[in-house]
Amino acid sequence: MNTEIRLQQNVQNENSSHDATDEQLQTEENIFQWTKQWYPVAVVEYLDPSRPHAMQLLGKDIVLWRDASAQWRCFEDFCPHRLVPLSEGRVEADGTILCAYHAWRFDAQGNCVSMPQSENEQTMAKNCENQKSCAVVYPTQERQGLLWVWAEAGEEAKVESQLQTPRLVTELEDNSDKVVKSFWNFRDVPYGWDYFMENVSDPAHVPVSHHGIIGDRYKDAKYYDMIPVRNISTQDGFAFEIQPTQGNIVKAIHDFQPPCYMKIVSTSQDGGQLILALYATPTRPGWCRHIGCQVFVKNSQGKKPQGLSFFGLPLPTWLGHVLASLFLHQDVVFLHYQEKIIAQRRKGKWLDAVYTPNPQDKMVITLRKWLEKRAGGGIPWAEGYSSDIPQAEADKQKLFDVWTTHTQNCTVCQNALKNINRLTVSAYVAAAMCLFLAVILDARTVAVQAALGASVFTIPPMEFWLALGGGILLAVVGYQLKRFSRLFYVYEFEHARND
Template sequence: MRNLNLLHVVTAVASNCAKEKVTHEEGLVAHIDTGIMFVKSGELSSPGHLPACKHTLIPKKLLLGIRPPAQSRRLNLTHDAVGQSATVKELQQTKEERAEVSQSNVVTLGSQRQRNKGRDEGHFAQMHSQQQTDQEVFNWTKQWYPIASEMDLDHAIPHSMMLLGKKLVLWRDGEEQWHCFEDACPHRKVPLSEGRVEEGELQCGYHGWRFGGDGRPTFIPQLRSVDEKAEQNACSSSRSCAPAYPTQVQQGLIWVWAESGGSAFLESTQRQPCLNPLKQSTPAEQFTSSYINYIRDLPGGFQEWIENMTDQSHVSWAHHSAAGNRHGPKQGYFKAISVEEKSGSDGGFEFVFDWTANSKTVNEETTFEFVPPVYSGFTVKGGRFCLWIYAVPVSESCTRLIINAGGNFPKPKPAPGLAGLKARLSPQPLIRTLLRRLRWAPHLQLNAVNDGDIVFMHQQTHNNRVALGTDFKGHYYTPGGSDRGVMAWRKWLAEKGSGGPDYENSTCGEAYRADSGRLDRRALLDRYTQHTANCKACSQALKQVQLARRAFAGVGAGALLALVAFLGRGSALLTAGPVISLAAAALGAAAFAQLQKLEAQFVFTDWVNHEK
């Protein structure tokens, strides 16, 4: 949990500070809204237990790349496993009460200032200045994140998910409400995602414990069969509860708040998910979608994928033949117009530019908008069409892209007479209607587009992690205006984003070979695991393609056998029987080959940039 512009200082309330011992770097000091805590020689102490030694503020931006032990990042003393100890009164503390706490801290520090007035007055002023800065730091965990498309999930089973390195389980109850828990049964820490949904509740597959939507157990079979009172006592214990995360559905996506517990459910009501404003404001009958919640888990860091989206000058080169054309008359054309930073830690930035991706498109003034934590939107001048992408940080080395596109295109009134009939019979609207019904078809196009970036993003993530903590103005050489969006993102990340989110578990390098660090291209470009297996439209289409391929293989084999039989009886090759058999065999072989190519587009297609 990161509220401060400091180096991963342990989250704790002042009243509990003296009770905890946390190993950490020596000499860290931090402000929190309920007090001040100091870390010295591995000990955490409250202002009332202020050690008589010098304390130095260490800004986070000076120490990027240094990570605390996992247990300190996970410590949260504001609530227990399900947050039941965090009372509404505590969570709704008024500004006056906060001011009283702050004043008490000043009094506590007073005695120390008497020992060395000059030193401590300067130190207190420094802490106050840092507190002002801390208010501008973005908190990555107190946010809504989209993690799944509702239309693509089987509502009858639990689903394993990951967000910020946290292993989660997503499931729907009998009242058609989605819930998200930590994916570990409180009993013996086995994954709840391997269980089932039974009678509208989540049941652990290991011992049969059942949980309601609030995370509390409702059934412990090993106790109920022996002592129902013991079961009641166990079910009422906070230790038996599964940590629950706030969840909601918006624009077809399931959103999860990145913190659990009672305080999280209250805090999550004060903020709304970042939705696309064009779709939100356009009547459904006027909004035409090109892509609807296409999701793919891609190797590469969250920072690198956002950076990739701020830079559209790469499209002609990295996506040649899929979305760009490096041989076009204006290949590489890109004119930066303006960059505007939004105020406050929750404000991102806008980058306006003029560009063309290939010879078929005219120069289009486009506005790129980043809204933290994960929204990137592209709006063409005039505001009638928008492409928006959520880049969700799954782990340190994996990012989930959720892509949508569409615009406000009211259906024109049909022209009267022959002209209207001709327009209705035109192939273009028929093709568009067919593509909307075949949701998997544009997904194959997006798979090809993403393939052009994956190898670059994967290796760039590795290179940047090696150089983590450096000034990106010195790390990158960016002489052109096309990189203004990139540097605006890196500037926001350093000044407001604390260098990026923390992750529950370190998973960096999972797609590398353990011994040599070489890229495994089949793992990097694995379309089936990254997309098809989790997309209802594509998984169903793949099954149909495989079924058709086997059918045409059978047709071809049968036709060849028939041809052999005809020839074996002495029939002439050009008679009806052999000719029909030969034609059927050729048709079967051709169809088989085409279906085999189509099947590969759902599973794995290598993308070698220099061969495109």
């Protein structure tokens, strides 16, 4: 009991010191500006360049599309004519985006270049010169394989965006052969940006929630402290180090860099480093888009460190995406309902609604303080969006949707699914042919016996058994492929059954 009281007092004392620091820095730094930031919205190689892609950013409906110069562009998702979504239109061969309602076309700069219903060319040119005919354009750039969008539109935003660099994985900028990047993964998750960041600020949950993949809930849920290694800053976030570490890890740092980057660096005894680069882009209330990868930094002997469980293996990209559900869905139900419960029970400050006596929650507390005191209390959603959290999903099975949250937006997984479906059909067809051959062989054996007048049953020839066994094996393969393809659509998980 004394130990618990002492821990609570320590945490409360640290919180009080943070409050004093916050008041001092509040006069030194401006409130964090959510809209004057770069956000990663997609992995470029997974996008289909032949069509527009709808997405949301800070509650704004946006559309991503690639122009004639092979550059990805971002417009607000409406045609200025009658405000229908451009994401339901087409990317034309000339590199313009066409509204499928009345065939207005727009170039990369958002200028309307065609109004087919105009009386003549002169009238069309005059109407196209009107600023009301232009699409709303957001600055974009491609860095490290990601498509980044600046969260404000217009000429002023274009200038401001050029003065700021996205939150990149700095190790990837060096082009060193000691740095190895795994594939990017992405997923739209049914909980907000703050709960994503809270979750990845909390390493204590890992061996418990991810039991069987990373750690053991019964053996690895141990005490450790979180030590600040970079003081809280409005613009640059903060960082904490875990002490003591476990296993062969000698140093582990969680580094939050607003608006959307959590960098987790684990240094092993031999000097190698594993970096988890985790992004969370706020899309709409109660949802965010997670984009992440593993980065391996070899030690002085050129040895690559171990990765995150089996995700450190050299998996094909599509397989890594599919298997990500095994990990992500171990958190998804917790975080979706946690967000709703806290929204219902919270009266005043977040810290008053929860009970955090142990030092493992220090970084989570600091995140909440940064959000409250440095970032306006929350994300400023676009006009028309309430900051209220959506109702909890009554059918939790819907939280395990993979198709809508990933596959339908990933060309790599779509192609893999097509190939698996082809293999499935081929396996079933080959199984049917083998079984048909087995029947013919068996019938021939019976016919030969009858012709010879044999009265004793003769075992069918080896060819019959090979055909029969091959047919059964191929049918089983087809069935298993069909089951596996379900992972592209849904993956259900329940902790009560995760022994």
